[in-house]
Amino acid sequence: MKKTVLLFVFSLLLVLASCKKNNTPPIVLNEMADSTALPVQTGVFSNGPYGSVSGQARILQTGSVYELKLMNFSSSNGPDLRVYLSKEMFPVNFIDLGALKATGGNQLYPISGMPDFTQYKYVLVHCRQYNHLFGWALLQ
Template sequence: MKKITFLILLAIIFSNCSGTDEIETIFEQIENEENIMNETIFVMGDFIDGAHPTSGKVAVNSDKTVLTFTDFKTDNGPKLLVYLSTDANSTQYIDLGDLKGVSDDFTYSIPSNTDLLKYKLVNIWCVDFSVSFGTAKLK
């Protein structure tokens, strides 16, 4: 909130000294800050290596409907799926679908009524070899 107030004050001060393009840019930055503050994350975690090097961040939105991968990276492999699981061995899991790629940012829909206290691991699961490429614990 202090950042937004500061940016508004800067916009007012610079409005006397600068053109309208710069003022519009400042107001766009303020809007972006507000949007980021309004997007609440329910849980998040960092990927750790399993059978293959895996890195990146994962987060679940406050509505518990979307799982977001950020700066994700792992090795390529046969039939890689994204699971919400109870453990790294995927004893119990919810299948979110095929891994969309081995590096980038991705989103997956979370089925309604998913118990994220029970299914607290995001697991990159290789079906052909029954191994986890990497996991992230949601906390």
Template sequence: MERGRSRKPWAGLVAAAVVAVAAGLAWFKPWALWVDETVHEALPSAVAPSTTPPAGTPTTESGPSASVTAPPAGPVTVAQGTFISHEHATTGTVKVVRLADGTHTLRLEGLDTSNGPDLRVWLSDAPVKEGKAGWGVFDDGQYVSLAKLKGNKGDQNYPLPADVDWSKYPSVSIWCDRFDVSFGAAALARV
């Protein structure tokens, strides 16, 4: 009987260690650092609002096929920046693009960063700082979490909500929400 009792504490410790290791693996997801997710999205094309006047409306041109000339219908880059590295090496560019219908999209081009357990794309009012000083500043003030990062490599688009004034958020961060740290960030400058 003595022997059976001395084994029970060890069995409990081993079970606790197994649970702790499993929980740690689930929380940290270390394999994500070696698994790349590449996304290649084309720039969205929104249909421009119709500029043809209703029948019977006078036009600026003469003739039966006259219509009002439309403003440029293509996407226009209104702000952009280049990523700098923070917690993980991060490169690529970020753009705010105004589409033909007047909506805005945040576009990441040539993104290359590490994968992580809970990466998000954030707009922030915090300034982009080099080095360790910039790793954790993006949740200190106001920020907007646009979405989960679609992939740690490639080109991808994130529609900007109509009720968000993106110009009040001069920074973009690839933010690890699990560990409250920036993988990389870019300062947006108007074009």
């Protein structure tokens, strides 16, 4: 009986020790867009049910290239935070723009292809690991 309890405790400790949360770096970036980039759409972030996010999301166009700029951005920290361009306020039909680079500042994310911004009208900050929405912005 004691061996079973000890084995269980050891197994539990091993599992807990191997679970690591890789949080987004708590740094502030100041990435700058091309000075010839034209704003296509803009939105203001609102908090989601699992985090707090503030700032602006802006779609910029330089020639035939699009990028997302997060301006005066701030987010609570969490593991596996991703930036999505989404058709809905929750991530069902979305384009993954990559890992959140930092929890604050001005950040740029390239948008591949030519998405229809009348369809993809939300920018989401989402924790992929736990499926938690930290914040969203409606692009207009």
